[in-house]
Amino acid sequence: MAQVYTSRMPVDVDAAVISNTRLSDDYSVIALAAPELAALAAPGQFVMVKPSRGADPLLRRPFSIFQILREGARPTGITLLNKRVGAGTTRLYETAPGARVACLGPLGRPFEPADPPAEAWMVAGGVGLAPFATLAEAVLAAGGTPRLFYGARRASELYYVDLFERMGADVVLATEDGSRGQKGYVTGPLDAALRSTPSTTIVHLYVCGPTPMMHAVAQLAAAYGTACDVSLEQVMGCGLGGCYSCVVLARDERGAPHFVRSCIDGPVFEASRIVWDALAH
């Protein structure tokens, strides 16, 4: 069995909403005052958020930690990239500064940043951008230059490109309608980049986005023999390994598939372990 990663002491904070910036009719970025949580967070980890008290909605929702907010060097809070899809995310989309949201974390197995000279290439689709700001920071801190392949349907849905550019990441964009960057899926420029990279360069892929996109990147990684980690977002009940709701079918070291909990065995998995056809598309 894979080693189980647990954050040893997650905290549950009643975090004040500092700001809720609407990026579109569906997307917003919520800044939360949560210094303890920000200090503990590792790249790719998530938090379980309850946007309102009481029983409507009842359960928390998992969110990748998008940014660590700091004053000087001191961590002060986190941001969440929220896409409105259901009752909980709609409540969060509508939440106002000063409101409080219960926020439990950090949780889950984090990304392990590639050590230079190995190159970290991050591949994001849509809201799958969320775990990569913290990973980019970690790669930069280790002396590397992260590369971000970022795809969306159209230019207006590519968010925070400037954030990654300001950090010093090398950003490659793709849109399905061609309104910004290369036209088509982000796997197009990724494939070209992998093909033109000399075999002496070690690349480590980190992927988060829609399932078909992650599956396609996993296939490219297998074809090029590239290390590839994916961050899988599943419906979660507890985030702590208690409920067995968030399972994904993953192979063990003997190649046998088993349902494993994406909250504590993941959300980051080696792409080659995942039985992609069993994942909901």
Add this chain to the structure above:
Amino acid sequence: MDLSVSIGSLTLPNPLIAASGCFGYGVEYSDIVDLASLGGVAVKGLFLAEREGHAPPRIVETPAGMLNAIGLQGIGVHRFVREKLPELRERGAIVFVNICGTTIDEYCEISRILSDHEGVAAIELNISCPNIKQGGITFGCSLTGTHDVVSAVRKATRLPVIPKLTPNVTDVASFARAAEDAGADAISLVNTFLAMAIDVDTRRPKLTNIVGGLSGPAIRPIAVRMVYECRQAVGLPIIGMGGIASAEDVLEFMIAGATAVQIGTANFVDPFLWRKLIQGLHDYLARHGISRLADLTGSIDTTRKETAWISS
């Protein structure tokens, strides 16, 4: 003030037990909850062998509740005693092992294996999971099935035997009586209510298993009523559960007749709720000048002051 309660020969420091299926094997929570501070930990249901469970999606949220159809994914009793029980013992947890079988022999064999290991406080018989086709609820929905499995396990182990009853029957109290007649040491109820939810856009069920078990605050009043009915029917200690999320909810079940309670869905929402519940119970006892929490069990006052303006 004394929060301790007794279930047969077992004394628990307080009535708060983590419900089976909602707390993993307990060890998942050992870094954030002092397991020894709980009344007990009911671990995830175990068959003899490992099981993969159902394909996801396995849960869906519903008004003030959730449906689950996990399908009893589990590591089996052998891996449990090898991999999980030692840590639970080390942490001082009072361990209720929930067991499932497709045959009476399987229940008995698991019980014998558990009896051979230190650190198991009691066996909770899952005869009520709504999500599996074979075993479990097929015993729990038949009075003779309930009687037969309880009496067989009773003979197979020295450990306290606690059948967990399903609410998916017409008269749960008759099942409590069957369990008592068969030699159960206590009963726990309720397991989840069989339920379903449908996505109207796709017209597909929201769970892969089509149906699942409803839990959470939505079921609480029904569960309280069922505990009350069982209290009238049997003298056994009752472990009540169903949507408990606050100290007031714990008290409601106890006053209806529960000796102890289990907490499931609320632990998903707030894994730190245990100490808040304990504090809330202390506050209640202080406010009412009661020294022993156990005195509340079954203390419901059903005498009614006549209200002249309501007549039938």
